[in-house]
Amino acid sequence: MSSAAHNFTLIGICDGELDSKRYQSSYLTNKVGGSPDWLPVFSRQPPRCRRCSAPLAHVVQVYCPLEASPYHRNLHLFACLRAECCGRSESWVVLRSQCLEAEAAAVQAPSRAAPPQEATTAWCDNADDWGVEGEAGDGWGGCVEKKTKARKEAPVLETEDNPQLCEPDISKSFQDLSLAELKDIPVFRPFFISVVEESDLCGExxxxxxxxxxxxxxxxxxxxxxxxxxxxxxxxxxxxxxxxxxxxxxxxxxxxxxxVCPQQILRYCRGGKPIFISKPPSNMAQLVSVCNYCGGSRTFELQLMPALVSLLQRKDGSTEVELEFGTVVVYTCTNSCWTSGSNSAVEEFCFVQSDPDQQLFK
Known part of the structure; x- marks a missing residue:
């Protein structure tokens, strides 16, 4: 994938609370917290923590289809909230799910859309409308959201005709969850995420x-x-x-x-470079493993930012901060490999860094 095609970064900013009584979110929605909106053909159970086996809380959902691809595409990030697991990379899970547009249309009627200012916004490629139609920067210090050109991405790699590529399988993460455990999974208050191109923020x-x-x-x-x-x-x-x-x-x-925008909660630049909050390991390139399903390389796609921590509030009213981090860096399969008809999400790679000065963002 040519780095020249990735010359800008998209910024995610909180765009108000998602009131489920007024708006119905779907897999097309970019959001913080809430319950994950899976594509209609997918399992709806959360993964477990590798360290303590506890069910993970849903942190962020991003709708990010690739250019010229027939697939809907989502990334869901989950984290363990137990004190002994907080801040550890192995206690986070990022799942990539895809579904042919025709398959989704066949099993689910279109969801009731949210208003334009809180509408679902794609992060890349197929997205034509990158922001609000109302007043610029409403509620966000004049952060103007504008239309941007579509970017070229690596083509989706069909695996159904390639016997060397195995079917994604993370079923072990979904097994043996009792109803009691499902009820005990903490749920964060949901917030819409709006999108703005970083270059548009200069001079605000x-x-x-x-x-x-x-x-x-x-x-x-x-x-x-x-x-x-x-x-x-x-x-x-x-x-x-x-x-x-x-x-x-x-x-x-x-x-x-x-x-230029300290309140940013997410940075998206597929094929670009992350910004680290502390010096990364010298063997970072080796730590980013190849794709478990096709054996191909992984590329940087997005990262969560420190300002997100203050938004992670329990729906049950608890004010205790249960999840802290500096940044969570996500790498995904460069080819976005996928088997048509699959109903199992693909696990990608994430790297977590703690924040040396977390109090500055609270």
């Missing part, structure tokens, strides 16, 4: 003012200006005197990148 005064406050707070705590932490491409200086407590300049770069 309200966002930049907020960003400057965050950066000043960071500098006060670290005892060094963020600008001093930038690595020089000429001298190669190591900045040991002005080095941040975190041990490198990664965090300051993370802060500067998100400064």
């Amino acid at each position: 005064e309200v966002d930049l003012e907020h960003a400057q406050e965050l950066l000043k707070e960071y500098e006060r705590k670290e005892g060094a200006a963020v600008g001093q932490l930038e690595e020089s491409s000429v001298s190669g200086e190591k900045y040991e005197k002005s080095r941040a407590r975190h041990g490198d300049v990664t965090f300051s770069r993370f802060m500067k990148t998100i400064s």
Whole structure:
């Protein structure tokens, strides 16, 4: 996949609470929390934590079809809320599900659509309308959502005619869940996610003012200006005197990148590069395993951001924060391999980093 085709990043921003009494969400909806809206041919039971075997809570749902593909396509992210599992990559699961448009139409009537300002928004390729039709930036500091050009993606890889590609099977994660356990699965309050192209946010005064406050707070705590932490491409200086407590300049770069819109809860750039909140392992390329189903490579697709943590509120009214993270980076099969007619989701790869200064985003 050519990196030249991925020259912009899409930003996900909270767009208000999803009131189930007024709007019916579906697999076409981008949202935080709530119950996952599976494609109509899929199992509706949640996966389990690899570490403690507890059922996982649904965190984010993203509708992200690929260009020129006949498939609907979703990513669902789940996490374990137990204290001993919080912040561990093995306690998160990301599932990719696909379904032919014709199959979905055959088994399910179209859902009642939400209003334009809270409408489902595709993250890539087939999406023509990237934002609201009402006033620009309503409720979000003037973050304007505009139409953008479709991007080229790797073609969907049909596996039904290729005997070397096995059927996705994560059934073990769905087995042995009792009714009591299903009732005990925590559910976060659902919120719509709206989409804006990152380049459209440049120059937004309200966002930049907020960003400057965050950066000043960071500098006060670290005892060094963020600008001093930038690595020089000429001298190669190591900045040991002005080095941040975190041990490198990664965090300051993370802060500067998100400064145009600190309230972003998700970044999407399939085929692009993630931004890490702390220095990633030196063998990160090896940690991102190949696709378990076709053996092909994986590519970065999206990441969850620290501002999402404050939105993860229990529907039962509990105010206790049960899930904290710095960023959750998701890599998916480059070919988006799939077997037509499958009713089992494909598990992809995610990498979790904790936030060294979580309090700055609360």
